Amino acid sequence: MVFFFIAPAQGRSALAALGSCVIPSLYYAWVQQHTLNATRLLLHGVLRMVLTATFMALSIVVVGIEPAGFFVTFAVMQFAYLAK
Numbered sequence: 001m002v003f004f005f006i007a008p009a010q011g012r013s014a015l016a017a018l019g020s021c022v023i024p025s026l027y028y029a030w031v032q033q034h035t036l037n038a039t040r041l042l043l044h045g046v047l048r049m050v051l052t053a054t055f056m057a058l059s060i061v062v063v064g065i066e067p068a069g070f071f072v073t074f075a076v077m078q079f080a081y082l083a084k
Contacts, residue, residue, distance in 0.1 A: 010069035016059035017073035024051035 028048040032041060056074070059065055 006069075007066070009066045012063060013059075013065040013067075013069035014073040016063045016065055017056075017070045018077065020052055020055035020059055021074065021077035023055060024048040027051065 025048065028044055031044045035041065059070065
């Protein structure tokens with residue numbers, strides 16, 4: 001969390017981005033463990049995207065993010081899906 005050393009507001013924005021990515025992903029991982037139905041998995045994948053967008057919007061409105069801290073952290077978290 002380099003952003004905490006730059007400015008506390010950047011750090012709060014980075015934490016908001018972290019929550020916007022991690023919480024929906026944890027929910028989706030939990031659903032994947034408990035169902036084998038492809039239709040439900042697809043539906044919950046869409047729900048994960050909707051939850052991510054909702055958490056992003058709430059972070060922007062409620063937390064009042066700093067754009068650099070939020071979007072850099074959000075991009076890094078999204079690139080983590082590509083890494084194996």
